[in-house]
Amino acid sequence: MYKREIPLLITFLSGMVAVLEYYFPTDATKNAFTVLKNWGIVIAAFALGFGAVNLFIVYGRRFRKAPNPVDRVFSIWLLVLLVITALVGVSLSSASDQYQWIYNSIYLPLGATMYASLCFYMTAGAYKVLRAKTLDSTLLLITAFLVILGNTPLSAAIWKGFFSWRMWIFDVIVSGAYRGIRIGVGIGSIVLGIRTLLGMETGYLGRR
Amino acid sequence: MVWLIPEGRLTPFITLILMWIITLISIYYGKKGKFSVRRIPGLDKIEEAVGRAVEMGKPIFDIIGMGSFTSVYAPQTVAGLSVLGYVSKLCAEKGAKLIAPQAAVDVMPVAVEIVRQSYAEAGKLDELDVDEQLPYLSGTQFAWASGIIGMAARLKPAANVMIGPFWAESMMFAETFARVGAYQVAGTARLYQLPFFAAVADYVLIGEEIFAADAYLTKDPVKIGSLFSQDVYKLIAILLSVIGAILSTAGVKVIVDVLSK
Numbered sequence: 001m002y003k004r005e006i007p008l009l010i011t012f013l014s015g016m017v018a019v020l021e022y023y024f025p026t027d028a029t030k031n032a033f034t035v036l037k038n039w040g041i042v043i044a045a046f047a048l049g050f051g052a053v054n055l056f057i058v059y060g061r062r063f064r065k066a067p068n069p070v071d072r073v074f075s076i077w078l079l080v081l082l083v084i085t086a087l088v089g090v091s092l093s094s095a096s097d098q099y100q101w102i103y104n105s106i107y108l109p110l111g112a113t114m115y116a117s118l119c120f121y122m123t124a125g126a127y128k129v130l131r132a133k134t135l136d137s138t139l140l141l142i143t144a145f146l147v148i149l150g151n152t153p154l155s156a157a158i159w160k161g162f163f164s165w166r167m168w169i170f171d172v173i174v175s176g177a178y179r180g181i182r183i184g185v186g187i188g189s190i191v192l193g194i195r196t197l198l199g200m201e202t203g204y205l206g207r208r
Numbered sequence: 209m210v211w212l213i214p215e216g217r218l219t220p221f222i223t224l225i226l227m228w229i230i231t232l233i234s235i236y237y238g239k240k241g242k243f244s245v246r247r248i249p250g251l252d253k254i255e256e257a258v259g260r261a262v263e264m265g266k267p268i269f270d271i272i273g274m275g276s277f278t279s280v281y282a283p284q285t286v287a288g289l290s291v292l293g294y295v296s297k298l299c300a301e302k303g304a305k306l307i308a309p310q311a312a313v314d315v316m317p318v319a320v321e322i323v324r325q326s327y328a329e330a331g332k333l334d335e336l337d338v339d340e341q342l343p344y345l346s347g348t349q350f351a352w353a354s355g356i357i358g359m360a361a362r363l364k365p366a367a368n369v370m371i372g373p374f375w376a377e378s379m380m381f382a383e384t385f386a387r388v389g390a391y392q393v394a395g396t397a398r399l400y401q402l403p404f405f406a407a408v409a410d411y412v413l414i415g416e417e418i419f420a421a422d423a424y425l426t427k428d429p430v431k432i433g434s435l436f437s438q439d440v441y442k443l444i445a446i447l448l449s450v451i452g453a454i455l456s457t458a459g460v461k462v463i464v465d466v467l468s469k
């Protein structure tokens with residue numbers, strides 16, 4: 001019972017508080033929802049420790065057992081940086097100069113590098129798709145070509161109509177298709193939510 | 209009580225109650241076996257992906273995205289977990305090595321429990337190494353992405369199943385796994401990522417198809433019944449769109465007015 005019925009009851013009550021807070025936003029429902037959100041933050045903080053423990057187990061083991069010395073170096077490097085970042089953040093606060101230096105000088109450039117590499121992935125993906133093999137892919141190629149022309153300043157300088165074509169493709173063709181998918185996604189989410197509140201969807205409990 | 213409802217939320221509230229009732233009725237008829245589900249090729253191919261991993265002696269990845277239970281993307285995460293349950297069950301039964309890297313600390317314990325249960329049901333719990341097979345990589349988008357890209361490059365998996373909420377990392381994953389020759393089944397309800405999956409993955413689940421995954425894979429009549437209610441709502445949405453467009457064109461705003469109340 002404590003593994004199934006009680007979690008389902010908690011889910012139902014929590015879900016109903018969220019629903020009531022949205023449709024009947026009184027002080028009572030708002031306060032109850034705020035308390036629930038705060039509990040969620042506290043539980044998530046505990047779960048963060050779970051992730052850190054897993055990192056130590058996996059990379060500690062890899063440091064001890066990895067046959068490749070490079071793997072060992074990277075494993076211990078990850079753990080050292082994890083400890084340093086956590087210590088600086090906890091002892092000096094995340095607003096301190098030292099923590100900000102770690103964030104701005106290490107984390108941000110690495111993140112930006114990864115994000116920038118996305119253009120190469122997208123180019124490789126586009127190369128695979130934009131080939132006129134079938135009618136569908138030919139239409140896709142023509143559409144993509146028109147959108148690219150509409151997005152580049154040079155083509156707009158040659159003929160402003162490219163920009164209008166691009167806008168028409170986005171406003172009519174793309175919007176129509178996206179709205180259809182979006183409505184389906186919204187309906188699917190609501191039905192999943194109803195199933196969850198009714199205790200018929202138990203995937204989030206970790207058992208089927 | 210109705211006067212407590214703010215402007216613009218009365219119609220959604222009534223709609224929600226009606227949806228609740230219709231869903232319950234659909235579930236009632238679903239239990240009687242009145243409905244069936246159309247084929248979803250992407251979900252059928254998951255078994256083939258696991259079989260490929262067994263034949264090649266290489267691992268299979270199952271990535272559920274970095275969504276949490278407390279965001280608006282929670283339904284997609286739940287859908288991803290449902291598929292993870294199915295994939296892990298197949299892996300445990302057939303003897304494929306499952307790798308499911310984690311990014312959300314609140315979802316990770318649930319994912320671990322699901323996989324552990326699948327292996328326990330197959331009587332192969334001793335073959336599961338949770339720390340190695342479900343490693344926590346990072347809760348930060350590109351740290352997580354680079355971790356998975358590195359794992360894919362080193363392990364060269366036979367297949368990759370990605371179902372859940374994805375952001376900019378979707379294209380990185382899809383392209384990296386394609387480059388190492390992995391067979392891919394991908395699905396998300398994040399609209400901007402769908403084209404990337406469609407471009408590179410072998411099979412794609414579009415939008416709401418990921419929410420149908422659990423019902424489709426488990427053949428649970430309750431869930432199949434609720435799927436029928438989704439079709440009813442879609443039909444109503446189509447009718448409202450068409451009639452609303454015609455009436456609005458004619459200058460009659462009645463549907464717009466009712467929906468905005």
